[in-house]
Amino acid sequence: MTDTDISRLTHSEAVRERDRLRTEARSILERAGSADLTGGDAERFDDLTGRAEECNARIQRLxxxxxLALTQIRSGGDGFATEGGSTGMHRIGEDPGPVHRSAYDAEDRPPADRQRDNAMRVLERSIKAGTMHERGAETIEKLITTGAPQSRSWTARxxxxxxxHNYLRAFAKKIANPEMGQTLWTAQEAQAWRTAAQVQAERAMNTVDVTGGFLIPASLDPAILLSSNGSTNPLRQMARVVQTAGDVWHGIASEGVVAEWLGEAEEAADASPELEQPAVPCYKGSAWVPFSVEIEGDGAGFVTEVGKLLMDSVEQLTAAAYTNGSGIGQPTGFVSALTAVPTHVLNGVGSEAVVAADPYALQSALPPRFQGTSAFAANLTTINVLRQAETTNGALKFPSLQDAVPMLCGKRIWEVSNMDTVNAAVTATNYPLVLGDWSQFLITDRVGSTVELVPHVFGPNRRPTGQRGFFCWFRTGSDVLVNNAFRVLKVTTTA
Known part of the structure; x- marks a missing residue:
């Protein structure tokens, strides 16, 4: 069967053809066993899987x-015609040309499976179109396939x-002209907007969001952007980062199970771990992007750039909160969480300064079970102080700090610009160096960010500036799951 033949199949014919192709492909794999496919079998397998995907695309289009036809029928619209066919089948006209569509059979897959399949097809198209990075799509796929059924269902929808892509185009037109952009929507774009509005309305009923607005396209969602192209915030590379569809992440943390040696027929001791159930809430953050009304002539171009603007502004806001956030109306920073437990804080060896002995003191104080995966974090100023530390003979004490990937005491050291520096001329309590297992520091992002458009921006004198506004709000959180996995250096200074 040729590609042209596939394009003429009805829905039921495309389903049967896809299943036939998959069956033949599976038989080739079973025949090969554990060996790799070669020669004609490899070529045939590639051809079968490729045509099965074409059938999937045909099924989705139908x-x-x-x-769309059902929507037009319900609204009393024109522009379509039906002509009788075989039982359970009609031909529905569309532009360009007619396509065939069969009624659903009783053997159709469950709704949850269809929701997941629809979402996966959208993600595949977004990757091929270049509007979404593969890592972002993988993040969404993980949310669709894991978690509570209600959460998976909402995420898929x-x-x-x-x-x-129809919603992205409608979004671009709305951005370009907030007041009249909807009059330029095609029927497909209008339907895509209504579908997104329904999904957003369901989110509002099940979470704390009551402020309205509309969904930002998935490819521009801060939770997806920050997981796609590699965040510039080192904490997102160091920490455990999860995405969630809810307002609070719930997990389990344990210091570990106690193991022991037993003699024959000897009763085992109680080795039950003391499980904690940490909850990390997602706090509301916002980004304001003003832009000129001239963008109306290049709405699509603006949409491609707004992701970069959002990512940069969100990075700057969250980097400070993940480090020093109070946990009140904002994420809990790791410094704030750790310094609240005095037993995890070590006083510096030097006098009002970070000295070479301090990293060794932190390393010696960290429990052995966290040593293997531990890493340091410090401000660049602190790192440079240690880089200049020398022996009495003038040799560098930490030569590996000069490497492209700096190491301190055999461990990676990350530059976290929002951490404290030590200034002996100021009276302060500083926490300039942290060592720990960063998988025990959690950052959580809630998907499904919302945007509101302000059609006219006013200046200080309450007159229009010739600008529009793009106001996006998102939710993210952070906290330390196991405080004992870290040690913090404390350096007190007095002016």
């Missing part, structure tokens, strides 16, 4: 055409709605 289903979308069917949904969110991904299909917010990731729809």
């Amino acid at each position: 289903e979308r055409a069917h949904e 969110w991904a299909a709605a917010a990731g729809d």
Whole structure:
């Protein structure tokens, strides 16, 4: 069967053809066993899987055409015609040309499976179109396939709605002209907007969001952007980062199970771990992006750039909170969480300064079970102080700090610019150096960010500036899961 033949299949024919192709492909794999496919089998397998994907694309196109036709029927619109066919089948006209669509059979897959399949097809198209990075799509796929059923269902519908290319085009037109952009929508774009609005309304009923607005396209969602192209915030590379569809992440943390040696027929001791159930809430953050009304002529171009603007502004806001956040109306920073436990704080060896003995003191104080995966974190100023530390003979005490990937006492050291520096001329309590297992520091991002458009921005004198506004709000949180996995250096200074 050729590609042209596939493009003429009805829905039921495309489903049967896809299943036939997959069956033949599976038989080739089973025949090969554990060996790699070679020669004609490899070529045939690639051909079968490629054509099965084409059938999937055909099935999706027919289903979308069917949904559009039903929408037009319900609204009393024109622009389509039906002509009788075989039982359970009709031909529905569309532009360009007619397509075939069969009624759903009784053997259709469960709704949850169809939701997941729809979302995965949208993600695949977004990757091929270059609007979403593969890592971002993998993040969404993980949310769709793990977690509570209600959360998986909402995430699948969110991904299909917010990731729809028709919604992205409608969003671009709305951005370019907040007041009249909707009059330029095609029927497909209008339907995509309504679908996204329904998903957003469901989120509002099940979370604390009551401020309205509309969904930002999935490819521009800060939670997805920050997991896609590699965040410039080192904490996102160091910490454990998870995405969630809810307002609070719930987990389990334990200091570990006690093991012991037993003699024959000897009763085992109680080795039950003391489990903690940490909860990390996601706090509301916002980003304000003003732009000129001239953007109306280049709405699509603006949408491609707004992701970079959002990512930079969110990075700057969250980097400070992940480090020193109070946990009141903002994420709990690791410094704030750790310094609240005095037993995890070590006084510096030097006098009002970071000295070469301090990293060794932290390393010696860290429990052995966290040593293997531990790493240091410090401000660049502190790192440079240690880089200049010399022996009495003028040799560098920490030569590996000069490497492209700096190491301190055999451990990686990360530059975290929001950490304290030590200034002996100021009276302060400083925490300039931290060592720990950073997998025990959690950053959580809630997917499904919201945006509101301000059609006219006013200046200090309450007159229009010729600008519009793009106001996005998102949710993120952070906290230390196991405080004992870290040690903090304390240096007190007196002016």
